[in-house]
Amino acid sequence: MSEGAKKTLEDTTRYDPAEVEARVFREWEDSGAFTPEPIGEAANNFSIAVPPPNVTGVLHMGHALNGSIQDTLIRLNRMRGKPTRWIMGTDHAGIATQAQVEKELAGEGTSRREIGREAFVERVWAWRERHGSQIIEQFKRLGASADYSDERFTMDDAYARAVTKVFVELHARGHIYRDNYMVNWDPGLGSAISDLEVEQKSLTDTLYSIDYPLADGSGSITVATVRPETMLADTAVAVSPGDERYAALVGKEVVLPLVGRRLPVIADDHVDPEFGTGALKITPGHDPNDFEIGRKHGFEEISVIGEDGRMTDAAGEPYAGMEAEEACKAVVAALRDQGLISAEEPYKHDVPHSARSGRRVEPLISLQWFCDMSELAKPAMEVVRDGRVRFHPEKPWAKVYLDWLESIRPWCVSRQLWWGHQLPVWYCDACEETYVAEVAPERCGACNGELRREEDVLDTWFSSALWPFATLGWPADTPELKAWYPTDVLSTARDIIFLWVARMVMMGLEFTGEVPFTDVNIHSVIQAPDGRRMSKSLGTGIDPLEAIDEHGADAVRFGLLLMSSSQDVRYSDAKIQQGRDLTNKLWNASRLVLMNAQDAKAARSTKEVEDRWIATRLERSTIEVSERLAAYDFSGAVSEAYRFFWSELCDWYLEIVKPRLYDGEAEVAGHLVWLLERYLALAHPFMPFVTEEIWSYLPDRESGGPLISAPYPEPGSYEPDPLAEREVEDAIELTRRVRRWRDLAGVPVASVLHARPHGGAQPPPEFVARLARLDFGSPAGDAIAAIGPIELLSSDDIDPAQVGERIDARRDELRSEIKRGEGKLANEGFVAKAPPEVVEEERSKLEGYRAELAELE
RNA sequence: GGGCGCGUAGCUCAGUGGGAGAGCGCUCGCUUCACACGCGAGAGGUCGCAGGUUCGAAACCCGCCGCGCCCACCA
Numbered sequence: 001m002s003e004g005a006k007k008t009l010e011d012t013t014r015y016d017p018a019e020v021e022a023r024v025f026r027e028w029e030d031s032g033a034f035t036p037e038p039i040g041e042a043a044n045n046f047s048i049a050v051p052p053p054n055v056t057g058v059l060h061m062g063h064a065l066n067g068s069i070q071d072t073l074i075r076l077n078r079m080r081g082k083p084t085r086w087i088m089g090t091d092h093a094g095i096a097t098q099a100q101v102e103k104e105l106a107g108e109g110t111s112r113r114e115i116g117r118e119a120f121v122e123r124v125w126a127w128r129e130r131h132g133s134q135i136i137e138q139f140k141r142l143g144a145s146a147d148y149s150d151e152r153f154t155m156d157d158a159y160a161r162a163v164t165k166v167f168v169e170l171h172a173r174g175h176i177y178r179d180n181y182m183v184n185w186d187p188g189l190g191s192a193i194s195d196l197e198v199e200q201k202s203l204t205d206t207l208y209s210i211d212y213p214l215a216d217g218s219g220s221i222t223v224a225t226v227r228p229e230t231m232l233a234d235t236a237v238a239v240s241p242g243d244e245r246y247a248a249l250v251g252k253e254v255v256l257p258l259v260g261r262r263l264p265v266i267a268d269d270h271v272d273p274e275f276g277t278g279a280l281k282i283t284p285g286h287d288p289n290d291f292e293i294g295r296k297h298g299f300e301e302i303s304v305i306g307e308d309g310r311m312t313d314a315a316g317e318p319y320a321g322m323e324a325e326e327a328c329k330a331v332v333a334a335l336r337d338q339g340l341i342s343a344e345e346p347y348k349h350d351v352p353h354s355a356r357s358g359r360r361v362e363p364l365i366s367l368q369w370f371c372d373m374s375e376l377a378k379p380a381m382e383v384v385r386d387g388r389v390r391f392h393p394e395k396p397w398a399k400v401y402l403d404w405l406e407s408i409r410p411w412c413v414s415r416q417l418w419w420g421h422q423l424p425v426w427y428c429d430a431c432e433e434t435y436v437a438e439v440a441p442e443r444c445g446a447c448n449g450e451l452r453r454e455e456d457v458l459d460t461w462f463s464s465a466l467w468p469f470a471t472l473g474w475p476a477d478t479p480e481l482k483a484w485y486p487t488d489v490l491s492t493a494r495d496i497i498f499l500w501v502a503r504m505v506m507m508g509l510e511f512t513g514e515v516p517f518t519d520v521n522i523h524s525v526i527q528a529p530d531g532r533r534m535s536k537s538l539g540t541g542i543d544p545l546e547a548i549d550e551h552g553a554d555a556v557r558f559g560l561l562l563m564s565s566s567q568d569v570r571y572s573d574a575k576i577q578q579g580r581d582l583t584n585k586l587w588n589a590s591r592l593v594l595m596n597a598q599d600a601k602a603a604r605s606t607k608e609v610e611d612r613w614i615a616t617r618l619e620r621s622t623i624e625v626s627e628r629l630a631a632y633d634f635s636g637a638v639s640e641a642y643r644f645f646w647s648e649l650c651d652w653y654l655e656i657v658k659p660r661l662y663d664g665e666a667e668v669a670g671h672l673v674w675l676l677e678r679y680l681a682l683a684h685p686f687m688p689f690v691t692e693e694i695w696s697y698l699p700d701r702e703s704g705g706p707l708i709s710a711p712y713p714e715p716g717s718y719e720p721d722p723l724a725e726r727e728v729e730d731a732i733e734l735t736r737r738v739r740r741w742r743d744l745a746g747v748p749v750a751s752v753l754h755a756r757p758h759g760g761a762q763p764p765p766e767f768v769a770r771l772a773r774l775d776f777g778s779p780a781g782d783a784i785a786a787i788g789p790i791e792l793l794s795s796d797d798i799d800p801a802q803v804g805e806r807i808d809a810r811r812d813e814l815r816s817e818i819k820r821g822e823g824k825l826a827n828e829g830f831v832a833k834a835p836p837e838v839v840e841e842e843r844s845k846l847e848g849y850r851a852e853l854a855e856l857e
Numbered sequence: 858g859g860g861c862g863c864g865u866a867g868c869u870c871a872g873u874g875g876g877a878g879a880g881c882g883c884u885c886g887c888u889u890c891a892c893a894c895g896c897g898a899g900a901g902g903u904c905g906c907a908g909g910u911u912c913g914a915a916a917c918c919c920g921c922c923g924c925g926c927c928c929a930c931c932a
Contacts, residue, residue, distance in 0.1 A: 013892060200929085207932080224932055272931050280932055289930040349931090363930095396861055400927075403860080407928095494927085529869085531925085551894095562880085565870065567862065568925075572869050574881045581894045588892035595891075639871080639879080654891080662890090736898095743898045749887060820876075829912025830875095838875055838913095845876085 009697050010595055015587035017552025020693045025140060028692075033708045035149045036083045038483035046077035046084045047484040049468045049517075050139075050146065051492050051500070052154065054093035055128055056100050059138035061526045061534055061571065062493055064544035065564055067142045068557040068686065069491050069523055069634055074145055075685040076629060077488075079712035085484050086145060087471050089152030090132060094420040094460040095189065095356050101127050101419070117418050117455075124419050128153075138545060143553045143688045145708065152471040154463045155421070162470035163463045164424045164438050166511060171436045176371050176413070178434070180301075182291040183366045183412050187309040188357030191416035192368050194459060195409060196499050198361055200350040207347035208332065209277065211340045212237060215253040215262055221246070222342055224276035226349070227286070228335065229327040231256065232315045233302040235294060236282035237265045240273040257340050258331065259316065268293055288363050301365055307416075309362065324362070369414040369423060369456070376506040377405040383515050389505060392521045392632035397497065404498050413459045420457030427452050465503035468516035475511075486514050491521040494567070521632050524564035526571050534571065547576055554687040555579035558638055561686055565635035582642055583690040586683075589650050590694045593676055596661045597669035598699055604718060605671035608660075609765065612724035614653040615671075617644065618678060623715040625682060634686070641683050649675065652732055656767040673698060678713045685712075730788075731765045737787050738772035744806045745785075746799035754778055754793040761789030786855050807856055814853040821846035 008019075028034065039045075048070050053063060070086065078084040098112075101124050105111055112120040132153070139146065152159060170176040183192040205226040213220045221237055234256055239246035246265070253262045263282075270293055271280045284294025285303040294301060304315035311319045311327045319327045335341050352361040383389045384398055391397040414423060426435040430449030435441045444451055463470070468487050472480040486508070490501065501520060508516030527533060528540035535541060547556045558579030563569045605611040621644035628637035653675075660668040677698060684691040684707050695707040738755075747753065756779035757763045769776055774792075781793040784803060792798075824830055824842055831839055 014894075226932075270931080275931055283932095287930080287932080289932080292930075347932095350929090352930095396927095400861080404928080525926095563869080570869060572881085574869070577894075578880060581892095584892065584894050588895085590891080592891035636871085643879080650892090651896090655896095658891095739897065740899085743886080749897080750889085817876085824876090824913085827912055831912080833912050834875070842876090 009587075009591060009694075013588060013591075015552070015583045015690055015693075017554065017583070017689060018549075021141075021143070021553055021689050024689050024692050025143065027706060028145060028708050029148075031706055031708065033078065033706070034086075034145050035147050036085050038085075038479040039083055040483055042483060042485050042487075044082065045483055046074070046082040047087060047487045048074060048085075048489050048491070049087040049471060049487050050089065051490075051496075052089045052091040052152070052464070052467060053135045054096050055090040055132045055135075055153065056093060056097050057090075057135045059135055059142075059544055061542060061544055061560070063135070063139070064142060064547075064556060065526055065560040066491055066493070066523055067139055067144050068560050069521065069564075070489070071142070071144045071146075071557075071688070072561070072629070072634060072685040073489055073491075075688060075708065076712060078145070078708065079681065079684065079710060080714075081711065083483065085147050087152065087468075087484065087487070088136065088139070088144075088146035088148055088150075089471060090135065090154070091460065091464060092128075092153065092155040092420065094415060094417050094457060095191075097124060097128070098417055098419040112418060120418050141545060141548055141553060142557065145688070154460075154467075154470075158473065159463070159466075159470050160421055161438075162466055162474055163421045163458065165475055166466055166507065167424055167458065167462075168436055168438050169511070170371060175373075175375065176369060176436075178367065178369050180365055180367050181370065181410075181412075182288050182363055183368055184352065184354070185307060185362040185364045185366065186354040186357050186359055187362050188354060188359035189417070190307065192366055192412050192414065193354055193356060193361075194412050194461075196461075197355045198352045199355045201353045202348060202350050204346050204348045205351070207276075207343075207345050208335075208341055209343035210257065210281075210335060211342055212254040212257060212263070212281070214249070215255050221249065221254055221265065221279045222277045223279045223281040224343075225281060226347060227328070228331045229311070229315075229319070229324055230283045230286040230304065231281060231331065232259060232311075232319060232327075233283050233285040233304040234259075234261075234263060234281045235284055235299040235302060236263050236297070238268040238271050238280045238282050238293065239265065239278060240271040241267040241269060243267075243271075243273040243278050245273075245278060257338060258334055266297060268296075285365055286363055291363075291365070303365055305362060305364060307364070307366065368412050369425075370410040371413050371462075372410050373408045373506065376510055377408045377502075379509045380502060380505040381405045383505065383509065388518065389515050390519050392519060397494065397520070397522050400494075401497055401502060405502060411459075413462050414454075414456040415459055416455075417457050420460060421463055422457050423454040425454035427454065461499050461503060464500055465507040466511075468504060468508060469512050485512065485516070487517045489519045489521055490517040491523060493525055494522050495525075497522070519632075524567060524569045526560070526563065527568055529571050529573075531570055542571055547573075551576050551580040552583060552689070554583050554690045557686055557688075558582060558642075561634040561638045562642075563635070578642070579687075582646065583687065585646060585650060586680075586687075586690055586694060589645075589654060590676060590697070592654060592661075593669075593672045594697055594699070596664075597673055600666065600669035600673045600699060602673040602677050602698070603667075603670035604674045605667040606721075607667045607671075608657075609724045609727050610653060610656045610767070611668070611671050612721040613728035614649065614675065615718065616720040616722070616725045617648050618675060619715060619718065619720050621648075622678075622682060622713050626715060629685075638686050641686070645679060645683070649679070652728075655771060659770075680707060681710055682713050684708070684710075728765070731768050734764055734788050734790070735768050735772045738768070738774065738790075738792070741785060741787060741792070741806065742772070744802065746802040747795075747797050749773075751795070751797040753795055753797070754781060755790050756783075756793065758783075758786050758789055758791040764789060786852075811853060811856050814849050814856070817849045818846060818853065821849065 074084055074086045102112055184198050186193045207224050207226055208228050209222050209224050211220040211222050223237060237254055249265050250267045252265050254265060256263050270289060282293055283290045284299050284301045286305060302314055304312055305324050306312045309324055311322045313320045319330060354361055381402055384401060424437060426441055428444035428449045428451055431444060431447040433444050433446045441451060469485050472478060472485050474481055504516045532538060532540050544556060555576050559576030562575045563572055604615055621640060624640045625637050628640060657668050680691040680695050692707045752773050752775045755774040755776055763776055783791040784794045784798060785792045821842055
C-alpha cells in the first residue's frame, strides 16, 4: 500500500466502506482469484453454480442473503487452497422477460402480435443487451467473488444446444410425449402452466344447485356447481356407488337443460355422498376431477371454453363467442327462467390461480408436450436417501423433497410464449408425421412434404434444470466440466425446491450420471420488519443496495448472515448496524495495533499469561467458527466471530496489554500483529472488504499477496493453554466484581481504592488493579469488603451507607443460593441419580457461598 | 383435508435435560491518549396455557390456544 493510504488508516477513526469497496473489488478482479483455470477434478475442487437470477431482475434481500452465503463458502474454500469457481449467469425467465418487453411495446402503442414473432424476439435480445447485466453488477457491490469473465445465459447458443439435446433424448427415451390432456390454462398469459405455477386462493363463489330432469320424466337430480357455464360441456351425472337415494337412478339418463343432450347417471367412488345433494355433474373438458372420471368411463370430452377464454362453438347458441363470465350469467338466467335453479348460496373455497399472471386458472384440455417424471424421480430420491445429496438443514427439507418426488406427476413443459427455447419438433401437415430432432429435418421423410416447426417454447424451468452442467459446456467433455462438475453446494430459498432443485437432481443424474451438487443449503426467508412478506407490490421491500450505500457491503453481509438463523426471520436494520459497528471496531482496533507496532513481525507470543490466554481463546473461536460454517450455520459463525473479537480481544486483551504496547515491547507487538492477521483471515469470508483493506496495512506479512488468496486459519496449529485460560478468566471475573462493587458503593469512577490480597491468596495479575482502579501498594488499614482473593480497604470515597446496602443485598443473595443448594443436595434422588460431577459441583458451590456469607456476618 | 414450523427480556432472535442468554432499546456513570458506530455498571423474563415423564424440564411426551408456511382434484 502507498504512504497515502497508510495515512488514511491512522488518521480516520471511521471505517469508510465507500472509499474502500470499489477499489478493493478491482484489486480482487485483477488478482485473478475470481477466474480459476479449470484444472484437476471436481472431487478435489470447489464450485457453486449461482441460482441464475432473472435477466430482468434487480437485487433483492433474498439475493443479498444468498449471495452472502455463497460468497462466504466460495471464499472459505478458496482460502483453503482449493481451485474454486463460482459460476455466474442469468436466466432468460421466459414469462417475466416477455412481459417486460411487452410492457415496453405497449408504451409505444404496439404489441408483440403486431410486430410478429421474429421482430419480438429481436426486441427481447436488444432489451437484454441493455438491461441484462444490471443484476450482475449489483452482485459485485455485495463483494461476490464470482467468475464474471465467463458468465452464462440460458438462451446462449451453447446452452440452447444442451437444452435441445436433453429434450430430444428424453423424447427418445420415452419420457417426453405429446398429449391432449387437461392443463392449467392461464388466460392472462395465453399459455399452459405447470402444476407448480398454480397457487390456491381462497374466495367466495356462488354455489348453484341445478335440477337435471330425468329423461323418463320421473323427476330430476339436483347437482351443485360454481361454474354453471361449464354445464354446457357435461357428459354425465355421477353419484356415490353406495348412495341409496340414487341407487335406482344409476343407469338411467337425464336431459341436460339448455342443451338437451342425454347424460347417463353413473356411480363413481369419487363422489362424496355427504357433499351437497350427493350428485355431481361430470364435465371432463373443464374440471380436472371430471377429466379423470371421464377418461375412466370413456366419456366424450367437450370443450366449451377456448384458450382465448371465450365460449367455443361447441357451447352452442347463444353462448358461443361470449366471455366465460358473461356466459355464466346467461346460463344462470336461462336456467332461472326454466325454474331449474333450486338454490343459490355463497360458497367459500380454494380456487387455482396463476402464480405468473395472477389470473384464475382455466382448466381445459389442450394438446401439449409433457415429461413423465416417474422414472426420473426414482434415482433422485435414492441419492437423498443414501446421503449423496444432503439438505441443510436436513430436518424438514429432505422429507419435503422426497414426499413431492414420491407422488410426482407429469410435467407440462410446453408454453405458448415467444421468448424461450423453441421446441425441437417439426410436423408434417400432409401426413401428420412428427419429428423430434437436434437438427432440423429438411422435409418429411415419409411423404417428402413441407415441415412446420412447433411454435411453443419450453418452460423456463426446463432449461434451468440443466444449469449445473449446461453452464460447463455439456454435452461436450470439457475441462470445465471435469474441474467443476459435480458442483459442491446449491444454496437457495425453499420456494424452488420442487421447481428447480429436484429437477436439477433428476436431470443431472439422467444426463451426467452424477448428482449436480452434494449439498443443498436452504436459507432463511427474510421478511419485512413487521413480519409481512417483503414485496414490491406491498411496498414492504427493502433495497439491499441502499443498505450497502448506507452501511457498507460488509455490514449488510454480516447483518443478513446474523439474521438468518431460522426458516423465517424479520429484517432488522439493527443487525446491519451491528455489522457496521464491527467493521468500525476492526478498523479502530487495527489502528491501535498498527500505530504502535509498525515495525513488528507477526509472531505468536507465549510470554505473558494474557498472551497465552488470548491465543487459546482465538483457537477456541476458530474451532467454533469452522464448525458452524461446516454445519451451514452462518448466523452462529458470524455471531461467534463478533463475540470473540469484541468481547474478548477488544474488551479485555487490548486493554490488558496497552501498557506493554505503549512501552514498545516487541513480543506483544508481534503477538498483536499475529492475532490480527489470523483474525482477519478468519473473518474474511463474511466481511471481505474491511478485512482485505486492513490486511494491506499489516507490516511484514508472511503471505505477500492479498487476503482473498491467503490461507484460512485452521484449528490445531498450536496448543491451547487451559491454565492460562483459567487464570485470566478468574482475573477478569474479579475485575468485574470489583467494578460492580465500586459502582454500587458509590465510588467515583476516577478514585483509586487501596486493596490487598486476602486469606493468604496470591495477588491478582497486574491488570486487575489497573482496570478496576485499585492500589496494592499500601496494604495497611481496615478492610471494608472482601471480593474473592482480595479485600478493599476503607476510603473517604466509599459511601458507608451504600456499602451497608450492598452487603445486605449480597447476604440475601447468598442465603437464597445456599437455600437452593441445600435443598438440592437434601434431595436423595438428586444425590443418588444425578451424575457425580454435577453433584460435586453443587457441593463446592454451596461451600463457597457459605464461606462468603460467614465473612459478611 | 394432510404435513411442517413457530410462540423465551420492550423489539429481533439464540439456547434442546442440570443454576435463564445475545444484539438493539432502556437506566446510571464516563469527552480514560483505537473506536461515543465508544467505555464501565445496571434494570428487565411465572421461557403461550394446562397436564405428564424425570432426582431435575425453557428443552422430552400428550392436549389446548395463537401465528405462519407447504402440499391437496370434494362439485
